Every structure is written in C-alpha cells, then in structure tokens.
Amino acid sequence: MLIRRVFNTPNWGFRSPFDEFDRLQRQMDLLGNRLLGRGLERDAGVFPLVNLSEDSDNYYVRAELPGVKADDIDIQATGNTVSLKGERKIPIENDGAKYHRREREAGSFSRMISLSNDVDQEKVDASLVDGILKVVLPKAEKAKPKQITVK
Amino acid sequence: MSESKDIQVKDKQEVASPAEQTKPGPVFSPDVDIFENEKEIVLLADMPGVKADDLNIDLRDDTLTLIGEVPGDADEDEEGIVTEYQTGRYVRQFSLSEVVDQEKIDAKLEDGVLRLTLPKVEKATPRKITIKTA
Numbered sequence: 001m002l003i004r005r006v007f008n009t010p011n012w013g014f015r016s017p018f019d020e021f022d023r024l025q026r027q028m029d030l031l032g033n034r035l036l037g038r039g040l041e042r043d044a045g046v047f048p049l050v051n052l053s054e055d056s057d058n059y060y061v062r063a064e065l066p067g068v069k070a071d072d073i074d075i076q077a078t079g080n081t082v083s084l085k086g087e088r089k090i091p092i093e094n095d096g097a098k099y100h101r102r103e104r105e106a107g108s109f110s111r112m113i114s115l116s117n118d119v120d121q122e123k124v125d126a127s128l129v130d131g132i133l134k135v136v137l138p139k140a141e142k143a144k145p146k147q148i149t150v151k
Numbered sequence: 152m153s154e155s156k157d158i159q160v161k162d163k164q165e166v167a168s169p170a171e172q173t174k175p176g177p178v179f180s181p182d183v184d185i186f187e188n189e190k191e192i193v194l195l196a197d198m199p200g201v202k203a204d205d206l207n208i209d210l211r212d213d214t215l216t217l218i219g220e221v222p223g224d225a226d227e228d229e230e231g232i233v234t235e236y237q238t239g240r241y242v243r244q245f246s247l248s249e250v251v252d253q254e255k256i257d258a259k260l261e262d263g264v265l266r267l268t269l270p271k272v273e274k275a276t277p278r279k280i281t282i283k284t285a
Contacts, residue, residue, distance in 0.1 A: 047158040049235035055228050064236065066197040066263035088158060096188045103182035104197055107158040116232075131199030131263020 010115075047109045048084070048133075056145055059115055059137040066131035075126050077137060078117045082136075085110040118142075163236060177239035181217070185245075192251070192269040198241045199263035208258055208267065215245045217265070 048063040061082060065073070073086035090106035118140040126135040164180040184195045194215075198206070201219035209216040219241040250272045257268040 045160055047160045049160060050233070051231070051235060052233040053229040054232045055230065059232075060229055064199040064263070068197040068262065090184075093186060093193070094188070097186040097193075098188070099184065101183060101185040102213040104184050104195065105158050105161070105182075107156045109158045130202055130260075131197070151259075 046111045048111065050084075050111070050113060052113065052115075054139075057138060059119060059139065061113060061133075061135040061137065063133045064131060065128065065133050068128070068131070068133075070128045073126075073128065073133065075124070075135060077119050077121050077124045080115045082113045082115065082119070082135065083111070084113065084133075088143065165239075166242065177237050178242050179237075179239050180243050181219070181223065181241040183243065187271075190271055192247070192271065193266075194201060194245075194267040194269070196241075196243070196265040196267070197265075198265055199261075200238060201241065201260065201263065203260045203267075206258075206265065208256075209252065210247075210253060213247050215247055215269075217241065217243050217267075218245070219265075235283075 048065055051062045053060045053062075061084075063084065065086070065088065067090065068086060068088045072089065073084070075085075076083045085108075087108045088106050090104060115137070119137040120140050123138045124135065126133065128134075161182075164182075165177050166180045171220075181196045181198045183197075186193055188214075196217060198221075199215075200207035200221040205222075207218040207220075221238050221240055223238060247269070247277040251269045252272050255270045259266045259268075
C-alpha cells in the first residue's frame with residue numbers, strides 16, 4: 001500500500017506507464033508529417049518562408065509578409081542570389097489596452113535565396129499586394145534555355 | 152535604441168475544418184492579437200492574400216467567425232522549385248463574452264491584416280426618476 005501511495009502522487013508526474021509512449025507517438029507523427037507530407041521540403045528555417053518557381057524567362061519568389069509596408073522591405077539581386085531584408089512593425093496601441101491574446105510577431109528579417117542561374121538585375125520587379133510579396137526576376141540572357149534546331 | 156529582434160519562422164497552423172468544405176484545399180488558422188479597452192474590443196488578424204471582397208465576417212449567437220478566401224497564386228506555366236508554405240483559406244472562430252454593438256462594428260483590411268473593432272454596448276446610464284406631486 002505504501003508503494004501505491006507513492007507511485008500515484010501527482011508530484012511524480014507519472015500517471016501511467018503509457019504516457020511516455022503517447023508522447024513519443026505524437027512526436028513521431030509530427031516528424032513523419034513534416035518529412036512526407038504533401039511534397040513540402042524542409043524549409044530553410046529563416047523568416048519569411050518563400051515559394052520559388054520559374055518558367056523559361058523568369059524566376060518568381062513569393063513570400064507572405066502581412067503588415068509589412070513596401071518601404072520597410074529591401075530587396076537586392078546580385079548574380080544568382082536574391083537578398084530579402086526588412087522589418088515588420090506592429091504599432092503600439094494606446095494604453096489602457098488589455099491583451100487577451102498575442103500571437104503575431106514583429107521584428108526584423110533577413111534572408112538570402114540562391115538561384116540556379118544568374119538574373120538580370122536591371123529588370124527585377126517586386127510588388128507587395130495584400131501582404132503577399134511577389135518578386136519577378138528575369139533570367140540573364142545567357143541563362144535562358146535555347147532551342148536547338150535539328151537539321 | 153532597442154534593437155528589434157529577428158522574427159522566427161512559424162509554420163502556418165493548419166486546422167481540420169469544422170464543416171465540410173465545398174472547395175478543396177487546406178484551411179489555416181490566422182494569427183490574431185486580441186485586446187480591449189473600456190469601450191471596444193479590437194481584433195487584429197494576419198490574413199495575407201485575402202482581399203476585402205473575399206473576407207467574410209459573421210457574428211451570431213455570441214460567436215464571431217472569420218473566413219478569408221485566398222486565390223491560388225502560381226500560374227500553371229511556372230515550375231515550382233521550392234515550396235515552403237502552402238496557401239489556403241483562413242478560418243477562425245471566437246466566442247464573445249461581452250455584448251457587442253453590432254451596428255457599429257468596423258472592419259478594415261490593409262496589407263493583409265484585418266483590424267476588427269467591436270464596440271461594447273454602452274451600459275445603460277442610470278436615470279433619475281422624478282416624482283411628480285399631484
């Protein structure tokens with residue numbers, strides 16, 4: 001009876017021998033989802049997450065940047081890299097405001113993205129609409145695929 | 152003077168949708184800040200990619216429901232190289248304990264951030280009752 005009392009006290013944090021298994025199962029599920037789910041690769045772990053795509057003429061970089069103003073973003077393209085830097089500011093509300101929930105984050109971000117080919121720096125176009133940044137980077141002429149005619 | 156810290160990456164929170172969706176696609180829960188002061192409750196939600204026409208705000212039975220539709224972004228001709236985030240609609244529900252003046256709800260959508268102002272009902276001001284003497 002002494003053993004029963006000791007092993008059931010909440011302080012020990014040991015409700016049942018299977019708690020640890022449940023936790024391990026959940027962790028494995030999360031890991032499995034991340035590795036196998038829906039064709040997503042592991043992200044770079046840097047804010048902002050981007051979606052990068054291309055067609056024969058351009059590279060396209062998209063990122064979700066809600067609440068960021070166009071002036072607070074600095075984009076630079078050099079050779080085959082694009083750097084995306086900026087800051088998200090959350091305006092301070094007047095005092096007397098009591099927060100119930102605070103999930104959004106403010107701060108600075110800085111990210112470099114490497115492309116497989118050079119881009120034409122002069123013709124890079126970026127637009128920020130509804131919190132979505134879209135950067136169109138035309139590929140440098142020599143990097144575009146050329147049709148080779150077979151005679 | 153205060154150095155701004157770096158924003159950390161946070162995966163978008165995908166939710167199992169509460170009801171059957173008519174359109175396929177993932178459903179995400181937007182990050183929100185909620186605060187109140189004496190006269191109103193303010194809710195700020197990050198919903199990038201949602202336009203004003205695609206945002207649906209519903210308040211009934213003390214439950215506030217936000218639904219924002221997001222158009223699919225990439226054109227079909229593009230070939231994806233890296234896809235780090237998915238796009239999908241945003242849905243979130245809150246239960247309101249305070250009584251809200253529904254006529255004066257104000258919603259503003261700017262840069263993908265929704266600012267929803269819910270004024271509290273003014274408490275009835277006590278009225279002094281005068282007694283008329285016949």
